[in-house]
Amino acid sequence: MSPKKPAAEGHTNASKPTKPMGAGASRTELQRLVREQEVIVCTGSGGVGKTTTAAVIALEGARLGRKACVVTIDPAKRLADALGLESLSNSPTRIDGPWKGELWALMLDTKTTFDDLVVGNAESEEQAQGILNNRFYRNISGALSGTQEYMAMEKLYELHQRTDFDLVVVDTPPTRNALDFLEAPRRLTHFLDHRLYRVLMTPTRGIVKAVNIAAQAFLRTISKVVGGDVVGDAISFFSAFDGMEQGFRDRAEATLELLSDDVTAFVLVTAPRRDVVDEATYFAARLTEAGIPVRALIVNRMHPRFAKGDAGATGERANTFAGTELGGLYRNLADFQQVASNEEEHLAGLAERVAPAPVVRVPFLPSDVHDLEGLGLIAAHLFPR
Amino acid sequence: MVDPAQFFAASRVVIVAGKGGVGKTTVSGALARAAAMRGLSTLIVEVEGKSGLASLFGQPPFDYDQVTLARGGGADGAADVTARTLTPDDALVEYLEDHGMSRVSRRLVSSGAVDMVATAAPGIKDILILGKVKQLEQARATDLIVLDAPAAGHAISFLRSARGLLDAVRVGPINAQARDVLEMLTNPARCQVILVTLPEETPVNELVQTAYSLEDEVGVSLGPVVVNGLYPQIEGLDADPVAAAAAVGAALRTGEADALAHAAAFRNHRMALQTDQVSRLAEMLPLPQLTLPYLFDADLGPTELDVLARELLAGIEGLEAR
Secondary structure (H helix, E strand, O other), X not given: OOOOOOOOOOOOOOOOOOOOOOHHHHHHHHHHHHHHOOEEEEEOOOOOOHHHHHHHHHHHHHHOOOEEEEEEOOOOOHHHHHOOOOOOOOOOEEEOOOOOOEEEEEXXXXXXXXXXXXXXXXXXXXXXXXXXXXXXXXXXXXXXXXHHHHHHHHHHHHHHHHOOOOEEEEEOOOOOOOOHHHHHHHHHHHHHOOHHHHHHHOOOOOOHHHOOHHHHHHHHHHHXXXXXXXXXXXXXXXXXXXXXXXXXXXXXXXHHHHHHOOOEEEEEEEOOOHHHHHHHHHHHHHHHHOOOOEEEEEEEEEOOOOOOOOHHXXXXXXXXXXXXXXXXXXXXXXXXXXXXXXXHHHHHHHHHHHOOOOEEEEEOOOOOOOOHHHHHHHHHHHOOO | XXXXXXXXXXXOEEEEEOOOOXXXXXXXXXXXXXXXXXXXXXXXXXXXXXXXXXXXXXXXOOOOOOEEEEOOEOOOOEOOEEEEEOOHHHHHHHHHHHOOOHHHHHHHHHOOHHHXXXXXXXXXXHHHXXXXXXXXXXHOOOOEEEEEOXXXXXXXXXXXXXXXXXXXXXXXXXXXXXXXXXXXXXXXXXXXXXXXXXXOHHHHHHHHHHHHHHHHHHOOOEOOEEXXXXXXXXXOOOOOHHHHHHHOOOOOOOOHHXXXXXXXXXXXXXXXXXXXXXXXXHHHOOOOEEEEEOOOOOOOOHHHHHHHHHHHHHHHHOOOOO
């Protein structure tokens, strides 16, 4: 079965200036991105198949003869499953297979990536150790939300910059805030610009006694709420960090530049349910605000339609023959026609918003994908075959 | 047989958790509505800001201030469903004001110090929200609080925040708050977690993982699991369309037999997979299950929500008394 275009049903969208790209042209356009881009970022809300989609895109890159690497941040290790790997490490693992190019994959280890970044920027071994052992740092580099996003972008930058991959595909974490991952690289530098940090560090850098009285009162209040230990840890973290800010700042800016560069393409992944489409629409709007175009929209889990025509007529036949086997068969067909119509209706606005980006639909698959064969099955819906 | 009113009254806070896309918010709404149908006034607490909860009830979006989503009263004696969004910033301001620090509260929030402090002790934002939930629970303003928890893996760290903070922050109000929250989370009479999944492989796997992590790492009591989106049964799907048409003297149009057969095969196949996943879930996780149907007809609104609420009530009545 192939993804179907919305069936013409009387009322067409007359106000639309350009005709939406057909299914074939959309797949060709998506394949062009995979052939030409250096970085592809898969974004979208949780549970829409982002991780799998990212893997399929990297696989297609390899099929087209490129050296492709997929980076996943998903803690559920679904990509590992999809690629049939026992585990992924923080450096890319090569996956062998019958493709022209190369396929590599890595599961992001947030903490190690952050540690590497600290060590790489530290002026001395001593400075690096001071930071790595600090409790405040361990909190930041561990489970803190936002760090994952930050490190994903950092890893993306590193892989793009320092290795010979032709294509790096990243799967973004399901963030609460749509653009967390874009803002992520600025997170730490945001702290460094933070008033509290400046209060702590100037003018005598690291000597708390020197801060003015107002700032002390402020600190006391914070200490009162969270306890003095926490504030003390923060202070010693920033003292240890002294001198490294510029390196981090530069790196954050360079990463953001890469994300908004033409070599990077953002692919929005969604499912056709109304609430998910609403979220994707919000997401698309925020990306546009940030000056980043959505270069393709991938819609997973589209229900098949099975027949032209609308659910109403089929439903009437189901009612006519209610109580018989034929009635059941019609009812079932009407159910799917109804769902398919609803799904297309939900998608219409989003497709228009991301136009001229191609919209590629992937039908509901018979079962979950957790091997290369399954990825190939999805690829046959995403790309021309 | 379990009386739904007793079921809902068994713990004053129900936390609904599950990975993104499984219908967690829909289930939160349906649970709240079900409890309200049995006369319990219910507050839904939402933490992510744009969950679609309001439109589910056919209401405009809401935020920190409490709004009514479904008014009770009437012949059936239903209670109100209310809702509000809790944010860490608002919760902190309120907390500080309640504790005689109103002068600094706005400044703390507006200067971004909350972000700073939240970095120093991760989980602080979560504990601010859970602390507020605890306060609402203790105030007994409503019979039941349904907390629509953050999606995916974040739910675990959200609920784990209390235990984590006890280690990170050893004194002061945050420590006290964490202690109180943990007490609420681990007391089955005050709080239970309802996990939501789809009858599909990956969501089922993740639900099982989450269930064990929550029990082991948080010590929270788990209520029944809600399996959402099961295709309802239809009679006649195994029949051959041509024979079925002949049996009632109907004529099929060109191509219709194929369309009917393919659609029937698709549904049969999906239903078989769903059944497999439901039994796999039962094997891996010894918790009672409540099921909700996949609704083909239209988008979810108040009418569909009530359908789901009644399904939940019927499911609860069918549970074995514990």
